[in-house]
Amino acid sequence: MSQEMERVEFTREMKNDYTILVPNMLPVHFGFLLKVFEEYGYKLEILQNGGQAVVDAGLKYVHNDTCYPALLVIGQFMDALQSGKYDLHKTALLITQTGGGCRASNYIHLLRKALKKAGLDYMPVISLNLSGLEKNSGFQLTLPLLRKALAVLAYGDLLVLLHNQTMPYETVPGSSQKLLDRWVDRLTKQLSAGKGLNLKEVRENLNAISDEYAALPITPRCVTKVGVVGEIYVKYSPLGNNNLEAFLHGQDCEVMVPGVIGFMLFKVDNRLEDIKLYGGSRAKYTVINLLMQYLTRIEAAVMEAAKRHSRFVAPSAYQKVKKMVEPMIGYGCKMGEGWLLTAEMVELVESGYQNIVCAQPFGCLPNHIVGKGMIRKIKSLYPQANIVPIDYDPGATRVNQENRIKL
Structure with missing residues (x-):
């Protein structure tokens, strides 16, 4: 029987009383996204379970030759479902499906295989994709929902950016985290009330965030500046990178x-290039181009907010970052994080973050090529760059990873 015939659709009726579980990758961002989806009638829950139990569940239900992010994402789902916390007949799972050459496009099939093995193959698995790969009558990414979801990413990006640039210097310990928590609470209330979602409100909130972080008292001192790049899951997920950011803060x-x-712009830009190279409808190109323009405006709002105060290092514009790697790697190299990963390393070095951790999960071949494979080239052009690739897999110990970073 084909995968399509076995697929359980998430129907309109299910939307009313099903809880949709979502794996946690971006703790701050996903909290905001949850509120946007709630506005459209979806009941989402971001999974918080972690630890060795998740890894063990992943190893039980996923072949260990599969890339590490798949093992963790599916392991987190299976561990949660077996916790006894959920009504398994009123639960659905949400997972992204990129549609590109990355094996992440197949996570959804691996997840369904795991559910079948556990006797849970009646459970709907929703594909979150922009490629039309799978459709569900009860879950639809409308243009208004998508625009709002993209807008709230700006809040997460700026809050994390300014928090990371303030915390090492804060005069009052914990003040940066408290401000972050206050803004998360404030924005969550706004989003629940349907506010803070149009571009004007987003700009106002971003500027206010910047002003309040700039008002926090700091004590300038010498610290080590470290950038983090890598495959998107292990780059952002504390579960995937063994709480890398917390470890670095502690050092x-x-x-x-x-x-x-920036990653969203990269993905949308690739769609435009594909249509130019391989053809596609004019209507599709127009819609994607409008999305690109909207994302560019959101990116500009984040940059402008960060630039309001000279003590913050603002991110570079996507188009500028894209030009940084023109002499190093072709734009056709776009599987996984593609040329963007290389570009982010260059941007970090040029921004004063010469020490870089490149997080590389087992099984992600594109990441190894554009990450570890480009280190020598980057160092030839930027001798001051100090880049260390760190492998993440079920057998890699946290102690060894942290010791490598310390070196």
């Missing part, structure tokens, strides 16, 4: 992690 580092908006 007296200022951490810079490129935002999600």
Whole structure:
């Protein structure tokens, strides 16, 4: 029987009383996205379970030759479903499906295989994709929903950016985290009331966030500046990278992690290039181009907010970052994080973050090519760059990973 015939659709009727579980990758961003989806009648829950139990569940239900992010995402789902916390006949799962050459497009099939093995193959699995790969009558990405979801990514990007640039220097310990928590609470209430979603309100909130972070008292001191790049899941997910950011903060580092908006621009830009190269409808190109323009405006709002105060290092514009790697790697190299990963390393070095951790999960071949494979080239052009690739897999110990970073 084909995968399509076995697929359980998430129907309109299910939307009313099903809880949709979502794996946690971006703790701050996903909290905002949850509120946007709630506005459209979806009941989402971001999974918080972690630890060795998740890894063990992943190893039980996923072949260990599969890339590490798949093992963790599916392991987190299966561990949660077996916790006894959920009504398994009123639960659905949400997972992204990129549609590109990355094996992440197949996570959804691996997840369904795991559910079948556990006797849960009656459970709907929703594909979150912009490629029309799978459709569900009860879950639809409308243009208004998509625009709002993209807008709130700006909040997450700026909050994380300014928090990371403030915390190492805060005069009052914990003040940066408290401000972050206050803004998360404030924005969550706004989003629940249907506010803070249009571009004007987004700009106002971003500027206010910047002003309040700039008002926090700091004590300038010498710390080690460290950038983090890598495959998107292990780059952002504390579960995937063994709480890398927390470890670096504990080592007296200022951490810079490129935002999600740049990655979204990269993916949308690739769609436009594909249509130019291989053909496609004019209507599709127009819609994607409008999305590109909207994302560019959101990116500009984040940059402008960060630039309001000279003590913050603002992210570079996507188009500028794209030009940085023109002499190093072709734009056709776009599987996984593609040339963007290389570009982010260059941007970090040029922004003063010469020490870089390149997080590489087992099984992600594109990431190894555009990450570890480009280190020598980057160092030839930027001798001051100090880049260390760190492998993440079920057998890699946290102690060894942290010791490599310390070196």
